[in-house]
Amino acid sequence: MNPIALGALTLVIAPILGGLLMGLDRRITARLQNRLGPPILQPFYDVGKLMGKQPVACNSFQGVAASLYLMTSVLALLMFVLGQDLLVLLFVLALGAVMLILGGFSVKSPYSQLGSQREVLQMLAYEPLLVLMVVGVYLQTGSFSANSVLALDRPLLLTMPIFLVTQTLVIGIKLHKSPFDVSASHHAHQELVRGIYTEFSGLQLALIELAHFYELVLLLGFVWFLWHTNWLVGAALALAAYFSTILMDNVTARMTWRWLVSFMWTWGIGLAVANLAAIYFMLRVPR
Amino acid sequence: MGILGKARAKSPWILHFDAGACNGCDIEVIACLTPVYDVERFGMMNIGNPKHADILLVTGTCNLRNARVLKNLYAQMPEPKAVVAIGACALSGGVFHECYNVLGGVEGIIPVDVWVPGCAPKPEAIIEGAVMAVQRMQERASGKVQPSEDESEDEHA
Numbered sequence: 001m002n003p004i005a006l007g008a009l010t011l012v013i014a015p016i017l018g019g020l021l022m023g024l025d026r027r028i029t030a031r032l033q034n035r036l037g038p039p040i041l042q043p044f045y046d047v048g049k050l051m052g053k054q055p056v057a058c059n060s061f062q063g064v065a066a067s068l069y070l071m072t073s074v075l076a077l078l079m080f081v082l083g084q085d086l087l088v089l090l091f092v093l094a095l096g097a098v099m100l101i102l103g104g105f106s107v108k109s110p111y112s113q114l115g116s117q118r119e120v121l122q123m124l125a126y127e128p129l130l131v132l133m134v135v136g137v138y139l140q141t142g143s144f145s146a147n148s149v150l151a152l153d154r155p156l157l158l159t160m161p162i163f164l165v166t167q168t169l170v171i172g173i174k175l176h177k178s179p180f181d182v183s184a185s186h187h188a189h190q191e192l193v194r195g196i197y198t199e200f201s202g203l204q205l206a207l208i209e210l211a212h213f214y215e216l217v218l219l220l221g222f223v224w225f226l227w228h229t230n231w232l233v234g235a236a237l238a239l240a241a242y243f244s245t246i247l248m249d250n251v252t253a254r255m256t257w258r259w260l261v262s263f264m265w266t267w268g269i270g271l272a273v274a275n276l277a278a279i280y281f282m283l284r285v286p287r
Numbered sequence: 288m289g290i291l292g293k294a295r296a297k298s299p300w301i302l303h304f305d306a307g308a309c310n311g312c313d314i315e316v317i318a319c320l321t322p323v324y325d326v327e328r329f330g331m332m333n334i335g336n337p338k339h340a341d342i343l344l345v346t347g348t349c350n351l352r353n354a355r356v357l358k359n360l361y362a363q364m365p366e367p368k369a370v371v372a373i374g375a376c377a378l379s380g381g382v383f384h385e386c387y388n389v390l391g392g393v394e395g396i397i398p399v400d401v402w403v404p405g406c407a408p409k410p411e412a413i414i415e416g417a418v419m420a421v422q423r424m425q426e427r428a429s430g431k432v433q434p435s436e437d438e439s440e441d442e443h444a
């Protein structure tokens with residue numbers, strides 16, 4: 001497919017898909033709590049409503065931070081779809097996350113400040129796992145590019161089974177799901193109110209929500225990568241990972257940031273590194 | 288009603304402020320979120336943050352201390368917004384009306400759009416009040432009503 005057409009298609013379809021998945025999430029969460037829940041289109045209503053609100057900003061940087069967050073999320077997804085370098089993609093993604101954190105830090109509200117500090121810790125928890133997954137791809141293909149994965153003739157999951165688990169955890173942390181919602185909570189408010197998002201309002205919050213739609217599709221794309229040979233199986237894996245985070249969200253309570261960081265740095269990184277070592281020593285595919 | 292108007296009607300986010308209630312009204316407000324009443328089916332969410340809120344639910348009386356807080360919260364909410372006063376206390380001061388520190392109801396401190404009487408009002412009444420507040424918010428967004436203007440309620444369906 002023509003890369004420009006593919007990119008344009010991604011720009012249109014990704015937010016629709018991401019929004020629908022988020023709506024499904026709210027519906028499933030409500031059903032798990034024995035409630036009826038909002039319509040599936042609710043995330044779109046929320047974004048539309050936020051766009052129509054009076055613009056209120058504490059400083060001019062907040063708007064810059066929110067738009068850069070959206071731009072980097074879109075760019076990262078485009079790089080993924082167009083088969084670019086995965087390592088650069090992760091840097092772009094991290095840049096967006098840092099922008100959001102700076103936006104949170106730019107306001108002197110204790111909720112926003114504390115939320116941003118905790119968001120840094122959340123980044124500390126999930127970034128290594130994303131990088132390790134890309135290292136796993138490199139070990140097998142000899143390249144960091146996303147296209148090299150598609151060139152493989154057997155699914156990555158066979159050699160990288162642990163990464164299905166770690167990617168699920170990463171989705172949970174990225175979406176601020178329990179027990180990882182230390183910096184802000186995905187649905188409800190917690191003791192930091194809305195944590196890092198507290199001081200973003202109106203259009204800024206709408207941009208951040210839109211960025212979440214793109215980011216969700218990107219993260220699920222990473223899971224899909226684990227079984228790229230049959231896109232149906234890949235999609236099923238991605239959905240399974242997504243629904244496990246929803247289930248986890250509903251059956252667990254929030255843990256502290258200390259637990260989050262130590263858990264991810266021992267179990268998460270430990271298992272991922274063990275998986276990489278196994279690939280390196282035993283399963284190393286002859287190039 | 289355009290797309291924005293529809294989105295606004297479908298996604299009212301609620302801020303609940305307990306000015307000086309006996310907690311009876313607050314329990315009823317919180318009951319709206321439970322599986323029995325589930326206001327989230329209308330897209331309503333209780334978010335404890337004025338900067339994200341569309342509708343302010345106030346319970347309890349206003350006194351010299353909390354009037355400033357209430358004004359502050361109201362000022363922090365971006366337009367379009369609406370205020371619902373819930374319970375006899377928020378309407379007039381209720382049983383606390385004669386207390387030395389009580390200023391009376393919410394009206395007079397901030398403009399009120401919808402009054403929900405009762406001591407305490409039922410969750411159904413609170414939900415109806417919130418739904419009426421959404422209609423007021425729509426009218427205000429379309430420029431029909433000015434924030435402090437008083438007009439008859441013949442508009443709502």
Ligand code: SF4
Nearest residue numbers: 309311374375376406
């Ligand atoms: S109206 Fe009645 S229930 Fe509500 S706060 Fe006042 S005294 Fe309590």
